[in-house]
Amino acid sequence: xxxxNFDLPMDNVRLRWxxxxxxxxxxxxxxxxxTSDNYVxxxxxxxxxxxxxxxxxxxxxxxxxILVLPGTVIEWEQxxxxxxxxxxxxxxxxxxxxxxxxxxxxxxxxxxxIQPLANLLELLDQIAELRMTEKGMERFxxxxxxxxxxxxxxxxxxADQPANTKExxxxxxxxxxxxxxxxxKVGELAALxxxxxxxxxxxxxxxxxxxxxxxxxxxxxxxxxxxxxxPSRDMHAIATQVGFKDEFYxxxxxxxxxxxxxxxxxxxxxxxxxxxLFTSHLLALGMTPIGAPDYHLYRNEYVRPYxxxxxxxxxxxxDLEAIRGMEPDLILGYEHMTTGEYEQFSTIAxxxxxxxxxxxxxxxxxxxxxxxxxxxxxxxWMEQHQLRVAQTKERLASIIGLQDTYxxxxxxxxxxxxxxxxxxxxxxxxxxxxxxxxxxQQFINNYNGHNAFSDKLPFEELRNYDADRLFVMVxxxxxxxxxxxxxxxxxxxxxxxxxxxxxxxxxxxYDKWWMYTPLAVDGQLDEIVKLVESGESGFISS
Numbered sequence: 091x092x093x094x095n096f097d098l099p100m101d102n103v104r105l106r107w108x109x110x111x112x113x114x115x116x117x118x119x120x121x122x123x124x125t126s127d128n129y130v131x132x133x134x135x136x137x138x139x140x141x142x143x144x145x146x147x148x149x150x151x152x153x154x155x156i157l158v159l160p161g162t163v164i165e166w167e168q169x170x171x172x173x174x175x176x177x178x179x180x181x182x183x184x185x186x187x188x189x190x191x192x193x194x195x196x197x198x199x200x201x202x203x204i205q206p207l208a209n210l211l212e213l214l215d216q217i218a219e220l221r222m223t224e225k226g227m228e229r230f231x232x233x234x235x236x237x238x239x240x241x242x243x244x245x246x247x248x249a250d251q252p253a254n255t256k257e258x259x260x261x262x263x264x265x266x267x268x269x270x271x272x273x274x275k276v277g278e279l280a281a282l283x284x285x286x287x288x289x290x291x292x293x294x295x296x297x298x299x300x301x302x303x304x305x306x307x308x309x310x311x312x313x314x315x316x317x318x319x320x321p322s323r324d325m326h327a328i329a330t331q332v333g334f335k336d337e338f339y340x341x342x343x344x345x346x347x348x349x350x351x352x353x354x355x356x357x358x359x360x361x362x363x364x365x366x367l368f369t370s371h372l373l374a375l376g377m378t379p380i381g382a383p384d385y386h387l388y389r390n391e392y393v394r395p396y397x398x399x400x401x402x403x404x405x406x407x408x409d410l411e412a413i414r415g416m417e418p419d420l421i422l423g424y425e426h427m428t429t430g431e432y433e434q435f436s437t438i439a440x441x442x443x444x445x446x447x448x449x450x451x452x453x454x455x456x457x458x459x460x461x462x463x464x465x466x467x468x469x470x471w472m473e474q475h476q477l478r479v480a481q482t483k484e485r486l487a488s489i490i491g492l493q494d495t496y497x498x499x500x501x502x503x504x505x506x507x508x509x510x511x512x513x514x515x516x517x518x519x520x521x522x523x524x525x526x527x528x529x530x531q532q533f534i535n536n537y538n539g540h541n542a543f544s545d546k547l548p549f550e551e552l553r554n555y556d557a558d559r560l561f562v563m564v565x566x567x568x569x570x571x572x573x574x575x576x577x578x579x580x581x582x583x584x585x586x587x588x589x590x591x592x593x594x595x596x597x598x599x600y601d602k603w604w605m606y607t608p609l610a611v612d613g614q615l616d617e618i619v620k621l622v623e624s625g626e627s628g629f630i631s632s
Contacts, residue, residue, distance in 0.1 A: 105237055109221070110217050114175055115139065126161075129160060131239065132157075133176065133207075134175070140167040142166075152207065153203050155204050156202070159198040162198075197247035197248065199278065199281045216235050259293045260297065262294075263294075265279075271333040314332045314344065360377060368454065370609040373393065373396060374455060376467055380416050382402060392610055410438070418438065421442075425447065426447060450516065478612065500514070504574065507546055510533055511534050513605075514598070526557075559595075561598055563600055
């Protein structure tokens, strides 16, 4: 190793031997914490574990060494089943330098790997043989050996130091941003950059315009702002999570940077939310999501007025990078999302799962409102909606009465599916409490949390669902469904239905009735009145 390629002003440092000990750490040893007013060089020659130096954790393997600076606490944690053997060389190092920065400070309190280790161990063994001597020449020899040990350590430590000091400081900035929760000290950061504390602070200010600690606090506050926009967190939890010692110091630092306290910031700033399946739920609560699945926007009549304010992203398969680029604070997931989906979305923002299949649309709205702190708005929406339900029911009673039975079906290319009391059946059977056809009621009773629609049935079985009134929706996702429906309308099966002969079949828009959302069920109340009043039956004929 060519030590002449770097320099450390050690010529004015006077080393004096204090002591040498050999320590063994295992589960039966209680004393594993050390501190000293002198410099201590620890050299590990066996076992694996963790060295905690003033709170900073270093993985230890054979050949690991650490020069612990005076007043620093080091604690040893051995791994289960491991026995760690280490040399503890203690010495003083007086210095007559012109500045306050001791040369050993630049290489202290950080992990240095010394390979091969044999030469250093031989020197330490020679010192061990002379540690009790009273002879002047042997003590003189012990001092020379001490200098050689420190020389070898310093050469290796300096060799690990980047040639470009500014680049090293920049790397610590990245380290701060990735590990902002840790309780950093300037000396620890300087050690990572392999420069002295004062030099490090000077370069850091040149690069960032601020001190290392102020920069650390700024990073923490920026992360806290994201958590504050997620209503599922409280102030104490946020302060702890981003690395502040308590919420009071966090609040003071936050206000210094943002001009307002965290609590006021939460009230002023709504979170940037992506709802996935819950886009319409957020809109019903007065919140505009920053992005939504494309089919939620383009095949949903009730969301179209909000298109200019919401960025679409592909859903099948979902465009993870597009979602990441929107920088959401919160993503509303769903109960049936896979573990892989949850983990992928969680790399972007906090994900809160909302029950979908196990809750109806009203319960879903309440769950979403609890997450985004809009419970009062949810109650207001429900009150207004229930008023509209009552008005719609009264209007229907005056037009057709409420004694008829109802069925709602979705037309595919080779058959049909019966709707239960979710999706297009919600307004009929849950909101207005209209009477389902007996076979529809049987299907509703057998709902298992997944089957909002029945399995596909052949068109011939429509005879079994000949209700007093029939709502028909052509599957807009099936390109052959409309042609199949036209063919069905010319068939004998269709012409034999009593509901067709009476003119009580109503075709409904896919874009208005497919989505199961608060805006949809609210808008469908108006739609059903229009359909019944007009007797509209589309292109249905017998």
